Amino acid sequence: MEELHTNLATEQRFRRESWWQIVFPVVFTSVLMIAVTIVIIALGGVQGLSAAADYAFVFLFFVFAVLAVTTAAAFIGLAYAFIRLILVIPPYAFKAQLFMKQVYEKTDEATDKVAQQVIAVRSRAAGVDALRNHLDPDTDNTTLEEIKVNGRGTELKTS
Secondary structure (H helix, E strand, C coil): CCCCCCCHHHHHHHHHHHHHHHHHHHHHHHHHHHHHHHHHHHHHHHHHHHHHHHHHHHHHHHHHHHHHHHHHHHHHHHHHHHHHHHHHHHHHHHHHHHHHHHHHHHHHHHHHHHHHHHHHHHHHHHHHHHHHHHHCCCCCCCCHHHCEEECCEEECCCC
16 A cells, blocks of 8 residues: 655644644633633632623623524525415426326327237237147247347247
């Protein structure tokens, strides 16, 4: 199996960028939040922490309220669009249904014609076999039903 050769300079640059763009902001924000929590507890006690938690809850509530209103507006818009489509679609659906009915009828007619030809050929072949057996009863009695068609041609089976 082939080994993947990496460019050492590119890999080092990627690691440095991922540190500054991903790891450092997460660690810095976590340390900052822990520090702010400690300062709030030290300066305001439990009541200060409770007030900060209340403000944080209100901030998160507004963020989620905006998301909820946006989602509700999207659902209402989709419902309205579907209602409008239901009013517009039935005539086109009826036209599509009529077209599919025509396709079915034409296909049914074509398969009936093919089946009639197959039945006619088989009945004529059976009549020829019956006539041949009647005229020459000493034949090997190979019928057209006993002919097997495979990918290389025909193969006669005798009884």
